[in-house]
Amino acid sequence: MAAALVAVLYPLPFQQSGYIYYETVGFLVLLTAMLGIGWNVIGGWAGQFDFGPNIFFATGAYTAALLAIHFEWNAWLGLLGGMAVSVVICAAVTYPITRLRGHYFAIATVAMWMIAQPIGATWELINGSRGLFIPVSPSETLLEGMLTMQFPGRGKGLGFYYLALIVFVLTLLGARAVERSKWGFYFRAVRDDQDGAEGIGIDSRLYKVVARCVMAAVFAAGGVLYSFWALAVFPDQVLEVNWNILPMMAAVVGGLGRLWGPVVGAIILIPISQLMTATLGAGPLAGRGIDLIIYGTIIMVIAGGRPNGLLSLPWARWAGRLAGRGPGEPARG
């Protein structure tokens, strides 16, 4: 309850005082958190390492932009359209590779990302590397903006924060419904013991596809939000590696396979990387990927520290220590 209140009230003081930058940080936290929830479905529950989810982010962004440019579709309809197109593409390209397991699957997802890059840079329909520009038509009021995703000047940060909050909450509710449904149990059965799951009649290939399509839908929605925020879609921006690594990092730092894990992870990570961007700003180390070095180190420490079981920072142990109960859970080697 308190968390919800904080989330709703968060941008208001900044809107008052004019520090709109912090509203953008909030927007990025929510966007990363929802993408992390999406990645958690394939990575955490279904146990498949997807290193190229940004192709669905790009698909969503491009679909909504094309619909807005050529057919003047409303942004929310574009969002649904982008999700639908992403899910269809995801199902078509994922079903073949579900025969592959472990590293084989992971590399296939990288291969798809690598194939998407030249397509994004050369396809005439989406204007190649020249990119697409979404027609600007600022709305009169904030409320009207919530319906069109186009806000009057100063309201943009605030508007996109609440847009992202709405989509984030819907994603969270959707993911919770999936977690408790038949699908959620099937995903985890496939992760824990694929052969065993097949033995009791779960079609592991089908449910890997379903899990990746759920993720694709979430990434597409995120891509649409991003494209209307940036008002443009460029292939190297929507296919950037950050849209792969940040959701994955958020899920793992907060606790893989936990519903709220990516949310916790995003709240920790995004301010850190924004802070680094801000402090390194004009210095000699600006734009040198320092945040990615730190992410890489965190990944290696987490993986090396607990190679068995689901990846996470040792939240349980830390919480236990804070409560004075000593280590809650011994680290397994």
Added chain:
Amino acid sequence: MTLLLQAVADGLQMGLLYALVAVGLTIIWGLMEMSNFAHGEFMMLGMFGAWGLSVSLGWDPLITMVPLAVVMYGAGVLVYRLLMQRVQRGEIFTQIFATVGLFFFVQNGVVAIFTSDYRFIHQSLLTGLSGANLTLGPVRIGVPLLVGGLIALAVFLALYLLIDRTDFGLALQATSEDRDAAMLVGIRPQRMYAVAWGLGTALVAVAGVILVNFFAVYPQAGLSFTVLAYAIVALGGFGSILGTLMAALVVGVVQSVTAAYLPPAFKDAFVFASYILIGLFRPRGLFGRF
């Protein structure tokens, strides 16, 4: 027709270089069954090493091959001892994740030191030959690439003899087939894994040193070579050294022929698509041992 023949000839020469890029992964992934998303990053480190020594000390890249191979061997052993040894018996997922972390760490470490600028080597023995051509009927063969390919082939054959004909190679293969049985006959598996990581890393770095004569040096050079290497190892039948060579030649030719007839941006796309297809239809690879 001449275009096709020329493309095939170019592709075969590139294939020899790709074989050396991929064979390190054949050892780590194919033989030892560990994942390594940072494979191409070690190649990139080799390229930067050769570039750095060439710019600062004026050494020719071909001379830097030996010291860089030794250093990168040590780096590979270190990566195994500090990181991979811990995750080796854990979940596959964790193993992939660990090497993805390594990938980000290495790539951006280099970005932090050298920035993402493109760099080239201007003077080296091989680039000095750049005007020289051999003419074979309608096909012209550039001497620099040919020499680079032949050096790669020589290293490759030495590795083949090492793995296939020596006691050490047999111990490596024994560990790959049955770790516990290997222990029973006195082989220390962890030492074998460490050596495999050292060898794999040194080999791909040497490939980078040769490639530095033909490609730009920049921190993001690695990932597409990682996927290329995975495709070649999968095509070559996981752990078969000669299979890797054949597969690399095939990949080189596919890439060069598609580049001749399609927009050049797509030259890798077909290779990556072939990885997916091979995984589906020939899970043991085109040249598998089984």
